[in-house]
Amino acid sequence: MQSGTALKILHIIPRFIGGGPERSLLAFVAQERVVGTANRHAVVILDVPVSLHMLVAARKLGVELVIRPERDALTRLIEETDIVQIHFWNHPAMATLLRTLAFPPARVVVWSHVLGIHAPQVLTEDVVLFGDRLVVTSRRTLGSAGARHARQHDIPIHYVPGVADMSRLDGFVPRQHDGICVGYIGVVNETKMHPRFAEMSAAIRAPEIRFVVCGGGGGEAHLRSRFSALGMADRVAIRGVIENIREALEKFDIFGYPLADDTYATSEKALQEAMWVGVPPVVFPHGGLRDLVENERTGLVVTTEQGYSDAIERLAHDTGLRCRLGEEARRFARAEFEPARWSRVSNELLRAMMDEPPRTREPCPGAGDSAAANFVRSLGDQAGPFATALTEPVEASRRRAAANEQIAAASRLLANGEGGVAHYCNAFPDDPDLRFWASLISEAAARRRAAHQETRSPSGPV
Secondary structure, three states: OOOOOOOEEEEEEOOEOOOHHHHHHHHHHHHHHHHOOOOEEEEEEOOOOEOHHHHHHHHHOOOEEEEOOOHHHHHHHHHHOOEEEEEEOOOHHHHHHHHHOOEEEEOEEEEEOOOEEEOOEEOOHHHHHHOOEEEEOOHHHHHOHHHHHHHHOOOOEEEOOOOOOHHHHOOOOOOOOOOEEEEEEOOOOOOOEOOOHHHHHHOOOOOOEEEEEEOOOOOHHHHHHHHHHOOOHHHEEEEEOOOOHHHHHOOOOEEEOOEOOOOOOOOOHHHHHHHHOOOOEEEOOOHHHHHOOOEOOOEEEOOOHHHHHHHHHHHHOOHHHHHHHHHHHHHHHHHHOOHHHHHHHHHHHHHHHOOOOOEEEOOOOOOOOOHHHHHHHHOHHHOHHHHHHHHOOOOOHHHHHHHHHHHHOOOHHHHHOOOOHHHHHHHOOOOHHHHHHHHHHHHHHHHHHHHHHHHHOOOOOO
16 A cells, blocks of 8 residues: 555544543554644544543544444444554453444454453453454563464564653753652552552651652542551642643652552553653563563662662662663663654554455354353453353352352452453443452452451450
8 A cells, every 4th residue: 555545544442531542542643643644543432431631632633533333333434444443451341342243344453452461451362363463562462362362363463562642741851849759640549559559658768758649540539548547648749630741750750650460551651751751760570561661771670569669769869870760761762662663663554454355253252141251251361260150050169169269359450440340340230240249359358458457456455
């Protein structure tokens, strides 16, 4: 296909609330506008609400948004486009679409925005085989079961990291401020952040080191109360969602970005942005972050809670180290995350797809199954106890009981994160198995909270 010919690209995405995938989508479009590429983009959004800020940003770029279209309307959109780009992460609305809609002739690329190796965000065989090509946003995903299935079926795999709109950082100048500021920008809840984020920060005793947490996610009030209980209220500012990240980064000395060990993070736009302007990061090697930060060169990579606290203190007290790591982080980011570079790669692979004929495709398996069965299917090779609980006969009581115990002890991410038990249960409230699993998790969490309160309560009279 001639390089100057405009493509019609239809994006199908689970939601549009301002997360990394949505921002990356618009960043790619913005880069096209900078270089004069005339591709036409439409975005089908499967779930609500839609962020007003993101809606306005999309319209400024000339991107058409189609919110929760009827199936006939969606089929027509697919028929009229050159390429369908499925922005994948495990989400009930996306799972339902892929299991119920027979696509008319189309060229389809599955663009995975998750690591794909931990439940509930698993890149499954069903999803991979639905596309003509697979794009991963972390090199770690190349070792996933989903990528193996792609190779077995000769589906081309491409690495294209999510990009950020670096123009938001234009005019960056570090600002003078008192003390040392350790900043975090991102999702604020226990499914994304390290579960002991507050405790690790509180272990840093130097009073001149303070913390600023920016972002939403529902966990702001809980995090604030944890910091208060630790006597940290006067050293921590929890600011909620911000749009002007440049102003926030201008006052950060260190980017403290400890994520949960089962994070499905891939190319992390917030980390890219901090490194882009030379704020040295401290991270755990969880998810895709181990490929983004090189220890002692572009930041500090730690493996223990104490190691995190020590690394923050070390950077806080060593201006030369902060400057050296920050400068190397900036150089790395501007080579590795340059939006123009990855926009070219993305455009080339989409244009190459135009040499392939469109084809019809049947829905993924599971259209007639229960919501719980499809939740289990969405976990792929990580379904474990959920598969056992669903398929073992009632008389196999020991195996079912053991599976139920494992379900009750599910991680915060699997229990309450996107694509997890609570998410599917809320989407399909009439499914008895999902309700039962949610109750197991809820009751176990209540018991843990009660036990924690009991250990903290003062002893009664002897």
